Amino acid sequence: MLAARVMLDQGVHVEGLNFFTGFCVEGHTHAIRRKDQAKPKRNNALWVAETLGIKLHFIDVVEPYKQIVLNPRHGYGAHLNPCLDCKSFMVGRAYEWMEPRGFDFVVTGEVIGQRPKSQRRDTMPVVARESGAGDRLLRPLCARHLPPTLPEREGWVDREALYDFHGRSRKPQMALARHFGIEDYAQPAGGCCFLTNAHYSAKLEDLWRSRGARDYELDDIMLLKVGRHLRPRPNFKLVVAREEGENRFLRGYRYRFTHLRTLSHEGPLAMLDGAPDEGDLELAARLVARFSQGRDAERVQVEITVRGREPRVLTVPPLPPSEIPAQWYI
Amino acid sequence: MADEDAGRRLTAAVHDLDARGLLCPLPVIRTQDRVSGLRPGERLRVRCTDPGTESDVPAWCRINGHRIIGIERERDEIAITLEVGGGSS
């Protein structure tokens, strides 16, 4: 946001690009969970574009991004975040996007030393090289620590009016934001996507392990964002909604997964992913009963709809907590 | 009679986009992709279920020069009608 603002200040025409990978931490993550509904459900990229008065283009990269997550050339960060490959990929896409549209260079908000693995002095040229953008990639916030790029050499931007931020502290950015009169300036400290989240990464690894293949579809990775995830047996996993917002979200997946819901008592909707046998279905029903209002009842009626079949009802005793080992929680 | 014809023409000119079940920003991405194939003045009615779309689609329209004609809500569903603006997006 600040990098774009610095460019606008120099009279450069800027348009924003936002890449949708499926792992993004965005408004919908709040929208799903009802407890967060009091928070404004704005999309951050749209808010930034509107605040700056620039156009914003969304680019769906779900398919090509898989290769970045599955086979990152430079490996992962602390979790399953392939930040360095990801940056090169996105800058590369931005560069491809701008060329036929008559733009001259790509701008990012990277700062040397901001992130220990992916924003270091020695990774800056890697992103420029591997993205294909070369010296048409400008980082206005730390440009004065880097060799002059084409836009600087050509005088399209004034290098002297660019910045020399470095290191982990965000104080200079906050001060610059204040200088520009940008209120509500908040840069994500932990990263821009769920791949930097330990719990999320554990669920993704579990998915790969259980399927015996490192692959995913958009539905898989969206489902990892909601509910309690339990794997009672290697061959199946249960996703249990935690409240009404998640129930509503999971309802959208009803036709693609085997699902369970309690009939005799109020309770959550649960999706079952995997290949359960009859005993597994009963275990799943007992687990779902456990998370319902009937948790202390003797028996709970649970409707099970195996994908593509008619629903049927099992009446089961809820599983006592002592029989739900902590290792089942992913 | 003339009014009826005009009304029918207007109805016929409204394109539909079903973005129900999609979470933001997907409804906005689908809207963007659809709008890129429409001409200025044409209208698109986007049906969605994610409450976030109620702020995101209008914000995207404001940024890219399109006009919101109306927003209807019925239970969990939101229908946003927009008119494509003159500039490219």
Ligand code: SF4
């Ligand atoms: S945190 Fe940002 S840079 Fe790292 S993988 Fe996620 S989107 Fe890419």
